[in-house]
Amino acid sequence: MxxxxxxxxxxxxxxxxxxxxxxxxxxxxxxxxxxxxxxxASTDGLTVNTTSGQLQGFVNQTAPDVRQFLGIPYAQPPVGPLRFAPPQDPVSSQQLINATTLPNSCMQQFSNGSTIYTAYEREFLISGGQSEDCLYLSIWTPSLEGIDAKGSPLPVFLYIPGGGFTSGGQNSMYKIPDKWVQRTQSHIVVIMNYRVNVFGFPNAAALSHQNPGLLDQRKASVEWTSKNIAQFGGDPDRITLWGQSAGGASVANYPYAFADDPIVAGLIADSGATGIIAKSDPTHSNFSSLAGLVGCSNLNASAELNCVRNVNATTLESALSNYVISKKTPAISFTPSDDNITVFTNYTDRLVHGHLAQLPLITGSNTNEGAGFVPFTPSGPGNATLVNTTLSIIACPVARDVARRDLDSTKYPTYRYLYTGNFSNISPVSWFGAFHSAELPLLFGTHDEYGPGNSTSFEYSVSQTMEALWLSFAENPAAGPKRFNSSDGGYFAWPQFKQNASDLVVFADGGKTLQLATAGPRVDEFCGL
Structure with a gap:
């Protein structure tokens, strides 16, 4: 060169x-x-990284200081070979997840019966669609400014909806907590979907896990939230598991099922108990009967399961619902089975032998639970029917759960309530009273949004008192619920429940926001306790 x-x-x-x-x-x-x-773009806290992927949340004008993340996948869609299977960890999305819409509910068992909910209380029912792809949760959390003002991670309510284990989900108008979080700026609410009816509790002979719906709750309510809630400003060490009705029964059952690894710090069971959760079907006849209705009869257990897994979800749900509505025999139903893994035949034995997580519990019932379970008529079924239904379905199972925990109250602190509120904008017909679920609008702060007429000042007082006690419990479950009333300087510490002592907290009775009473004359004497 x-x-x-x-x-x-x-x-x-x-x-x-x-x-x-x-x-x-x-x-x-x-x-x-x-x-x-x-x-x-993420300084507003609306883009959050989770194990499910990166989420895009939103705020709205109704609750401008609340970040909402709706429809977050906490497990893989339970479809195809995953139908009836335990929930599987989600595959982290490589795409931004638009978490701005409440998800479809899980497949719902429908009924043609008239109840107070279909006649007057539709805000308690599920809105939106349904889908077998339904394992999603939603989160309501304060703005970053609100969290920063607190100076530490916030306590978390993890809510399990009710629905008799046959229906239910998070998209229910009275249970949307955005305004509650907006007002307090001091807690986070997570609400989940979980599989119900045959999809959640199949009890098929070929399955090793009979209660995948309860395993959904564990996957969503504890594991996913514990791993991810810090990203939303929450404290993974201060998660309170809360539920109502079937959700309350799930909460009552939870410390028995996960005694050695509960993860959560506290429990709240509204109108739910272990005594309403378990049923036995050792021959798996319910599943086989339903299989026959959808063209899967006369097969061995494995072939029967595979056949039903391939039936269209809507076809399967319709076959179940129509058969139940027809009142044909034999009757079939799908609710949790006592597999002695997640649900048990003898809860007292488990407590005596220490197979119960040592977690504090708030639990209680309403004075007229039965109104939510009887067929609706304008004049009502009569007082005797309401009382007997209230006691047998909810009040006595709750009382028995409490009595069992009282066998060792130092390990299992319990705080018991009785809700008596009869507010016309929630109970517009006189015989409704404190029906099943009637306390929820006061706890979620939605009592003034939907019903006929306005909330009274007394109703606001009861609502704020209950919310404050629930929130103080979530802040420090080990210390028990307390309330300081800044308006009158009053202070109330909820005493632990003891049989035959005046420590039952009664809400909204006789014009008093709360008062202490003995449980025996109010409930327990009618339950043989």
Whole structure:
């Protein structure tokens, strides 16, 4: 190579090196700009990374200081070979998840019966659609400014909806907590879907796990939330598992099922107990009967299961619902089975032998639970029917759960209530009274949103008192619920329940926000306790 060509080559190399460095600088600069933009986009806290993927939440004008993340997948869709199977960890999405819409409910068993809910109380019913792809949860959390003002991670309510284990989900108008979180700016609410009826509790002979619906609750209510809630400003060490009706029964059952690894710090069971959860079907006849209705009869257990797994979800649900509505025999139903893994035949034995997580519990019932379970008529079924239904379905099972925990109250502190509220905007017909679920609008702060007429000042007082006690419990379950009333300087510490002592907290009775009473004359004497 001559000198001219050599010099030309060196200049070319220098120019290429300069161009390369310039291009790299542009790339780095661009990356920094993009990084800055991404950071700026997430400074409002609406983009959150989770084990399910990156979520995009939102705020609205109704609750401008509440970040809402709706429809977060906490497990893989339970479809195809995963129908009836325990929930599987979600595959982390590589796409941004638009968490701005409440999800479909799980497949619902429907009924044609008239109840107070279908006649007057539709805000308690499920809105929106249904789908077998339904394992989603939703989170309501304060703004970043609200969380920063507290200076520490917030306590978390993890709510399991009711529905008799045959229906239910998170999309229910009275149980949307955005305004409650907006008002307090001091807690987070998580609400889940879980599989119900045959999809959640199949009890098929070929299955090794008979209660995948309860395993959904564990996967959503504890494991996913515990792993991810810090990303939303929550404290994974202060998760309170709360549920009502079937959700309350699930909460009551939970410390027995996960005695050695509860993860949660406290429990709240509204109108739910272990005594309403278990049934036995050792021959698996319910599943086989339903299989016969959808063309899967006269097969061995494995073939029967595979056949039913391939039936269209709507076809399967319709076959079940229509058969139940027809009142044909033999009757079939799908609720949790006592497999002695997640549900047990002898709860007292488990407590005596220490197979119960040592977690504090708030639990109680309403004075007229029965109104929610009887067929609706304008004049009502009569007082005797209401009382007997209230006692047999809810009040006595709750009382027995409490009595069992009282066998060792130092290990299992219990705080018991009785709700008596009869507010006309929630109970517009006189005989409704404190029906099943009537306390929920006061706890979620939605009592003034939907019913006929306005909430009274007394109703607001009861609501704020109950909310404050529930929240103080979530803040420190080990210390028990307390309330300081800044308006009158009053202080109330909820005493632990003891049989035959005046430590039952009665809400909304006789014009008093709360008062202490003895449980015996109010409930327990009618339950043989």
């Amino acid at each position: 001559n000198c001219f060509n050599s010099c030309k080559h060196e200049n070319l190399v220098k120019q290429l090196s300069y161009n390369t460095m310039f291009f790299q600088a542009l790339v780095v600069s661009g990356i920094l700009c993009l990084s800055h933009l991404a950071s700026a």
